[in-house]
Amino acid sequence: MKNGALSKLYILGILLFLYTPIFVLMLMSFNESRYNTLPFVFSLKWYEALKDNTTLMTAMNNSLYIAFVTGICCVILGTLFVLGSQVISGKWKGLFSSMMVMPLSIPWLIMGLSLLLMIRAFQMDKNMFFVFAGHIIISLPYSVLVLQARIQALDSALDEASASLGANALTTFRRITLPMLAPAMVAGGFLSFMMSFDNFVISYFLIPAGITTLPIEIQSSIKFGFTPEINAVSTLIIGISLVCLAVVGAIMGSSLKSIFNGGKA
Amino acid sequence: MNNYKKWLTAPGTLTLLVFAVAPLFIMLFYSFRNDSGVGFTLQNYVRFFEKSFYLKLTGRTVISSLTVTVISLLISYPLAYIMAKKLKGIRNIVLMLIIIPFFTNQLVRVYSWLIFLQDGGVLEEMLNVLGMAQDGLGILYTRTAVVISLVHIFFPYMVITIYIALERIDNALLEASKSLGASAVTTFFRVTLPMSWSGVVSGILLVFVPCLGCFVEPRILGGVDGMFIGNVIEDQFFEIYGWNFGAAIAFLLFAMVLVAMALIHRMGGEKQ
Known part of the structure; x- marks a missing residue:
C-alpha cells in the first residue's frame, strides 16, 4: 500500500x-x-494585441497552409507506399521501409542544411517547393508508420473474398481496402500535419526571404527581444497541437505508442 | 496485378531518394570543395581537426548528450516500470500524458524553460515560497539549462520504449522467479532488466542521437558556455557563410550519428 x-x-x-x-x-x-x-x-490584452499583429497572423496562416499541403501529400504518398509494399517481399521490403523512416533518425539540422546545399547546387533561390519537400520528408514517416500498423492488421482474406466474388481490383480497393484504411489515413494525416506545423528547423533553413512561419516568428522574437504576444501565440499553438492529437488519439487509442517503436505494436 | 501494385511504392521512395538521400551526397560534395570555388580539397576537414576549439566542442557535445541520456534513463525506467507493472486503471491516461508534450512545438517548449528559469522568474518565486531563497538563480544561459530542457524534450521517448518492452513481460515469469527463491533484486537483474533491454536500447538511440544534432536549445538557453557542435554549423550557414566548412562539420556530425547508431545497435537492440 x-x-x-x-x-x-x-x-x-x-x-x-x-x-x-x-x-x-x-x-x-x-x-x-x-x-x-x-x-x-x-x-486578455495579449490575445487582443495578437489579433491586430498582422505579422503573426500571416505567419499563422503560412504555417497552417504549409502543414495542410504537407499533411495531404504525406497521406497520399504514405498510402500508396504501404499498399505497394504489401506485394514486395524479401530484402527490398526491409530496405524500402527503413529508408522511409530514415528521416526520423537523422538530426533535422542535417536534413535541412543538406537540402539548402541542394538548392545552392542547382543555383536556385530558396523557394516554397523545397520548403514543402523538406516538410514532407520529415513528416512522411509518421503517416507511413500509422498506415503500416493498420495495413498489417488487415486480413488479406478480405481482398481475396472480394476478388472471388467477382469484384475487380479497383472495386476491391474502393469498397474494401480504402474504407478500412481510412481511419489510419486520417490519423496519419493529422500526425504529419502536426509535425509540419510545429517544425522550426526545416523552415529555418529553407524558407525564402520575406515569408515567415509561426515557429520562425517565435525564434526571432526570442532572439531580438520579446514580443509579449508570443506567449499568447504559443498557447494557441499548443491548443492546435492538442486538437490534432485528440483526433489522432481518438482513432488510434493507446496504440499511438507504437510510433515510438518503429511501428511495431 | 501484383507487378503493377509494387510500383505504388515509387512516388514515396523517389521523394525520399531525391530529397533526403541525394542531398546528403551533395553535402559530402560541398565538404570537399575549395573556398575559391575551383577543385577539391581536404582543407575543410583539416581545419576542423587542427583547431582544438572544434574538437573540445565536439567532446562537450558528446558528454552533454550522454548526460541527458543517463538522466533520462534514470528517471524513465522506474516510471515505465510503475506504469507497466503497478498501475491498473489510470495506465493509459498516464501514457497519454507522457506522449502529449512530445507533440507540442519544440520551440514553445524551449521558450517555456526560458520563462521558467529566468532570474526573477516563476521557479525563483516558487523556491522563495519554499524558503530556499536565492537571489538570482543563475541557471539560465548555462549548460545545465540546456541539459534540463533536452531531458524534458527527449525522456518521454525513453519512457515509452521501455514501457512497451516491460508490458510484454509475462507477470507469471516474475512470480516464478520469486517463488524459486530469487530476491526482488535478483529478479530485477536476471529477469526484468534483460527482458526489457531492447526497450532500453531503443530509448538510448532515440535520446542520444537527436541530442548530438541539436542546436536550438543551446542557442536559446545555453549562453556562451552551453553551445553544441550544431551551433557552429548553424553559424557557418547563417553568420559566416563558410558553407564548405559548414558542410564538412555537418558531415562529421552525420558520421558521428551513424557511429553512435551502430554502437547502440550492438548493445543488443534487435535481439529478443
Whole structure:
C-alpha cells in the first residue's frame, strides 16, 4: 500500500516536471505583466494585441497552409507506399521501409542544411517547393508508420473474398481496402500535419526571404527581444497541437505508442 | 496485378531518394570543395581537426548528450516500470500524458524553460515560497539549462520504449522467479532488466542521437558556455557563410550519428 502511494508520488513528480514550464507559459499569456514574472493579474490584452499583429497572423496562416499541403501529400504518398509494399517481399521490403523512416533518425539540422546545399547546387533561390519537400520528408514517416500498423492488421482474406466474388481490383480497393484504411489515413494525416506545423528547423533553413512561419516568428522574437504576444501565440499553438492529437488519439487509442517503436505494436 | 501494385511504392521512395538521400551526397560534395570555388580539397576537414576549439566542442557535445541520456534513463525506467507493472486503471491516461508534450512545438517548449528559469522568474518565486531563497538563480544561459530542457524534450521517448518492452513481460515469469527463491533484486537483474533491454536500447538511440544534432536549445538557453557542435554549423550557414566548412562539420556530425547508431545497435537492440 505504501509502495503504491510512493509510485503515484513518483509519477506526479515526473508529470510536474513535464508540465510546469508549459503551464507557466500558458498562465503568463493571461498575465498583465510583460516580463513573464509574478504577480499574476488576469488580462486578455495579449490575445487582443495578437489579433491586430498582422505579422503573426500571416505567419499563422503560412504555417497552417504549409502543414495542410504537407499533411495531404504525406497521406497520399504514405498510402500508396504501404499498399505497394504489401506485394514486395524479401530484402527490398526491409530496405524500402527503413529508408522511409530514415528521416526520423537523422538530426533535422542535417536534413535541412543538406537540402539548402541542394538548392545552392542547382543555383536556385530558396523557394516554397523545397520548403514543402523538406516538410514532407520529415513528416512522411509518421503517416507511413500509422498506415503500416493498420495495413498489417488487415486480413488479406478480405481482398481475396472480394476478388472471388467477382469484384475487380479497383472495386476491391474502393469498397474494401480504402474504407478500412481510412481511419489510419486520417490519423496519419493529422500526425504529419502536426509535425509540419510545429517544425522550426526545416523552415529555418529553407524558407525564402520575406515569408515567415509561426515557429520562425517565435525564434526571432526570442532572439531580438520579446514580443509579449508570443506567449499568447504559443498557447494557441499548443491548443492546435492538442486538437490534432485528440483526433489522432481518438482513432488510434493507446496504440499511438507504437510510433515510438518503429511501428511495431 | 501484383507487378503493377509494387510500383505504388515509387512516388514515396523517389521523394525520399531525391530529397533526403541525394542531398546528403551533395553535402559530402560541398565538404570537399575549395573556398575559391575551383577543385577539391581536404582543407575543410583539416581545419576542423587542427583547431582544438572544434574538437573540445565536439567532446562537450558528446558528454552533454550522454548526460541527458543517463538522466533520462534514470528517471524513465522506474516510471515505465510503475506504469507497466503497478498501475491498473489510470495506465493509459498516464501514457497519454507522457506522449502529449512530445507533440507540442519544440520551440514553445524551449521558450517555456526560458520563462521558467529566468532570474526573477516563476521557479525563483516558487523556491522563495519554499524558503530556499536565492537571489538570482543563475541557471539560465548555462549548460545545465540546456541539459534540463533536452531531458524534458527527449525522456518521454525513453519512457515509452521501455514501457512497451516491460508490458510484454509475462507477470507469471516474475512470480516464478520469486517463488524459486530469487530476491526482488535478483529478479530485477536476471529477469526484468534483460527482458526489457531492447526497450532500453531503443530509448538510448532515440535520446542520444537527436541530442548530438541539436542546436536550438543551446542557442536559446545555453549562453556562451552551453553551445553544441550544431551551433557552429548553424553559424557557418547563417553568420559566416563558410558553407564548405559548414558542410564538412555537418558531415562529421552525420558520421558521428551513424557511429553512435551502430554502437547502440550492438548493445543488443534487435535481439529478443
